[in-house]
Amino acid sequence: MTQDQSKLLAAKRATDLISDGMRVGLGTGTTSTFFIEELAKRVRSGLRLKAIATSTESERLATEQGIELTSFADSPVLDLTVDGADEIGPGLSLIKGGHGALLREKIIASAAKAFVVIADESKIVSTLGKFPLPVEVIQLAEPLVYRKLLDLGLNPMLRLVANGAVPWQTDEGNFILDCHCGSIQDPEKTAAEIRSIIGVVEHGLFLRMASMALIAGQDGVREVHPS
Numbered sequence: 001m002t003q004d005q006s007k008l009l010a011a012k013r014a015t016d017l018i019s020d021g022m023r024v025g026l027g028t029g030t031t032s033t034f035f036i037e038e039l040a041k042r043v044r045s046g047l048r049l050k051a052i053a054t055s056t057e058s059e060r061l062a063t064e065q066g067i068e069l070t071s072f073a074d075s076p077v078l079d080l081t082v083d084g085a086d087e088i089g090p091g092l093s094l095i096k097g098g099h100g101a102l103l104r105e106k107i108i109a110s111a112a113k114a115f116v117v118i119a120d121e122s123k124i125v126s127t128l129g130k131f132p133l134p135v136e137v138i139q140l141a142e143p144l145v146y147r148k149l150l151d152l153g154l155n156p157m158l159r160l161v162a163n164g165a166v167p168w169q170t171d172e173g174n175f176i177l178d179c180h181c182g183s184i185q186d187p188e189k190t191a192a193e194i195r196s197i198i199g200v201v202e203h204g205l206f207l208r209m210a211s212m213a214l215i216a217g218q219d220g221v222r223e224v225h226p227s
Contacts, residue, residue: 001218006120010216011035014082014118020048023075026062026102027083028055031118035082040065048073054083054108055101056171072111081112085119089128092117092213092226093187097134097204100170101161106202114211115174121217128187132206141199142175147195154179159216174201
């Protein structure tokens with residue numbers, strides 16, 4: 001089974017959690033794309049729901065697929081958010097933000113009664129940090145935040161567009177510093193240290209947020225719950 005086949009399997013399983021009339025948060029990234037496309041099939045078959053997307057990319061896909069979008073003004077509480085992850089560590093601690101949508105992803109996950117992560121088994125790690133930890137920063141403060149992250153030993157690198165000429169920007173117009181930590185031994189401490197830096201908008205550590213993970217592999221999809 002390929003990685004994409006595993007992602008699709010997890011996405012299909014997640015659509016079983018959606019029932020008529022739900023308000024759903026839609027994630028960003030390759031696995032979430034599979035979920036949005038599979039969810040749209042059910043919508044075309046008569047399932048009624050409204051959704052809030054974590055990025056303009058996912059908004060566009062949902063609209064193209066016929067999924068009705070809503071807002072927090074009309075739907076302040078979501079029934080369920082389904083999103084992928086870049087790493088899944090012990091207790092369903094996560095690194096997210098590889099696609100740059102970490103701020104909206106965290107907002108929408110926090111607004112849901114349940115937050116379900118979908119992933120292939122390659123995303124499971126014993127210790128977070130091999131995948132670079134994204135930190136979203138205000139443009140003006142980027143040089144200052146960079147130095148403070150460097151002082152913390154987090155090895156930040158400014159994310160650039162594909163041609164490497166200019167900084168990559170989030171949907172909100174912020175920059176991202178990807179921290180090449182290698183290993184994050186104390187995610188709670190690291191999260192607090194990053195959050196204390198003036199100019200930081202959000203970081204990609206999602207701690208004590210996920211309700212369940214659906215992990216797909218050669219033996220099918222298994223449920224993982226926080227321990």
